[in-house]
Amino acid sequence: MHISEGILSGPVLVSGIALAAAGTAIGLRKLDVDRIPRAAILSAAFFAASLVHVPIGASSVHLILNGIVGLILGWGAFPVILVALALQAVLFQFGGITTLGVNTVIMAFPAVLSYYVFGPLVRRRPEIALPAAFACGAASVFLGAILVGLALTLTEKNFLKVSAIVAAAHIPVMIIEGIITAFCVAFLKKVQPEILPGNEIDRA
C-alpha cells in the first residue's frame, strides 16, 4: 500500500508529514526508553514478516500486517512503521521520501485504531477474539486502501476511478490478512497472551 513518488500534490504530502510527525510524537511519548529495544526488535520482526509472500490463486501477495502491529504496539505503531518504511526505502529503495509521511499514516492510523477497537475484544474468549482478529486484519487493510484512495483523490479529483480500482484490488488481500491475523492472534493467545493488549488500554 505504498504510494510512490511523483503522484501526490504538495498539500497532501505536507499533510502526510504533519500527521505522521504528530502520530510519531505521541507514539514516542508513550514509548519509554527501556521499551525501545522491544519496539525495535518487533519492528525488525514486522519488516521480516512483510517480506513473506503468500500465495493467492495464481500469484502471491506480500503481507501488510498493520492490524497486528497495532494490537501489539498501540500508538507505538507510528514510530515503528515509520522506521520500517524508512529502512525499506534505504535498503530496497522502495517507497519514497516525500511520501514517507503519507505512507506512514496510511499504515499506522488503521493500526492505532485497531488497538482501540479490537484490542479489548482480542483478550476475551476465542468465540469473540478470533472473529475480532479477523475483522482487525481485514479492516486495517481496508482502511489503509481507503486512505490511499483519499490521498489520490485529494491530489486530483480525476484520480477517483484509480482510487476505486486500487481499493478493489485490495479486497482479496483483506480476506487473507483477516485469516492470517485470526490464526496469529489464536497462536499468541495460547503461547504468549501478554503480548496482546489487555488492561493496558485503561492505563493509556
Next chain:
Amino acid sequence: MDGLNPVIELEHIHFGYEAGARVLDDLTFSLHEGEKAGLIGYNGSGKTTLLHVIMGLLSPSKGTIRVLGRRIETRKDFREVRRTIGLVFQHADDQLFSPTVLEDVAFGPLNLGKTPKEARRVAMETLERLHLRGFENRITHKLSGGEKKLVSLATVLVMQPKALLLDEPTTGLDEEARVRIASLLAHLDISSIIVSHEYDFLAETAQKIYSIKGGRIEFDGDAGALHAHLHRHPAESHPHRYI
C-alpha cells in the same frame, strides 16, 4: 550390511558456500537399510551442510544423490525425499512453531495429504509411542529442553520416514534427557545418520562410526570397538565419563 539395499547414496558431492572454500569435497557415502551411522566432525566440518544437501535445502555443485535407488535431482524429487527422510534439527526451537504439541506433530501428516482427523490420530499415536501422552495441549514454546527435543523427534517420526537424519541430538540436553533420547534412538528401528560430537552417545545409538574431514567422509570403525580406543581417536579428544 553389504547386500542390504542402500537407502541414501551420495556420490562425489561437491558443495561450497559463495565466499569460502568447498565444504563438501568429492564426498561419497551410503547408508544401508537398518544401518545406524554415527557421524563425527569438528564445528564447520560440513556435518549440517551434508544433512541439508540430502534434504534438498542446499544444492550441490556436483555429484549425485540417490534415495531408495532413485536419482534425486529436481525440486519435485526433493519433495518426495521429504516424505521419505526425516530431519531432526539441532535446535528444537528451530523445528517447533505451532502453538500446541499436537498441532506441531500433526503438521507433517497434513502436508502429506492426511485429513485433519487422520492427522490427529497418527499424531496421538506417535506421542503415545514416545511416552508423551498428556502433552497434546502443552505449549511447545514453554516445554523444557528435553521435552522439546522429544516433541521435535515426534514431529518427524509421525511421518513414518524410511530414514532419519539427526543433527547433534544431544544439544542443550541435561543428563536425564540425554539418557532418554539415547535409549529411544537405540530402540528405534529406522536407518539413521546421527551427527554428534559425543562419542559415548554414538556408542549407544550407532553401529558404525564415520568422520567427516576435509569435506569427505571416512569410515572409522564399529562403534563398539572404537569406544575402547576413545582417547586415541584423532577426531575426538574430549573428556568422557567412565561408565
Next chain:
Amino acid sequence: MIQEPFVCGDSQIHRLDPRFRIVVVAAYAFVVALSDRFSVLFLGLAFSFVLIGISRLPLFEVAKRVLLVNGFVLFLWFVVPVTFPGTPLFHLGPLTATGEGLLVSARITIKSNAILLTFIAMIATSRVATLGAALSRMRVPEKIVLLLLMSYRYIFVMETEYHRLARSATVRGFRPSTSIHTYRTYAYLIGMLFVRAQARAERVYMAMLCRGFSGKFHSLQEFSFSRKDGFWAGCTTIALLGLGVLEWMD
C-alpha cells in the same frame, strides 16, 4: 537475503558528508515531485543520471531497483490514461485513453525514476549506521534514531530466524498453496517470530543495561563539513534553484 550493494564504493559521492546528502536529496525530491513542466522534469532526470554516473555504482543492481519501482508505474500507465477525463486520443475496445491521462502518467514516470536514481546515488550509498548518526547530529529525536539503528541491527537476525522456522516447515513437506492450512502455517510462523523477537528483546535489553545503557545514543562517528562538501553544496543549491525558477517563474 537482504543485501546492500551500493554501500561499498569509493566515488566522490561516497565521500561527501552524509548530512549534506540527506538534505540535498530531500530538497531535490520535493522540487521534482511538485514540478509539472516537462523541461524541469527532464532536467531533473538528467541531474539524477549524472549523480548515478559520478557514484560509479553497479548498473545491474541499479537496474534491478529501477525495474521494481517501474512495475507499479506500469500499472498506472494501464489505469490512469483510461480513467482520467480529457480529450480522447485513441480507443482500446470499450476504453478510451485521453491525452491528459497520458501526460499525467508520463510525469509520474519521470518523477519516480528521477527521485529513485538520486536517492540511490546519494542515500543508498551510505550505511544505515552512518545515516542514523547523521540524523542524530541533525537534531532528530534520540528515541527515533535509536529505534532506527536497533531495528536495522535486528532485521537480518529476524530474517534468518524466519527462514530457519520456514525451513522446518519445508522439511516436513509444506508446500504453499491457496488453502487454510497454508495461511494458518504462515500465521504460526509469523506468530512464533514475534514471540522469539520479544524474548530476544528482553535479553538484549538486559545486556544493554549491564553495560550502562541509559537511553542516550552515542556514536563513534564524526562528521566534518569540508571544502569539497561546500563546493557540492554550492553547485546543488544553484541547480535546485534553477529548477525551481524554471518551474515557478513565468
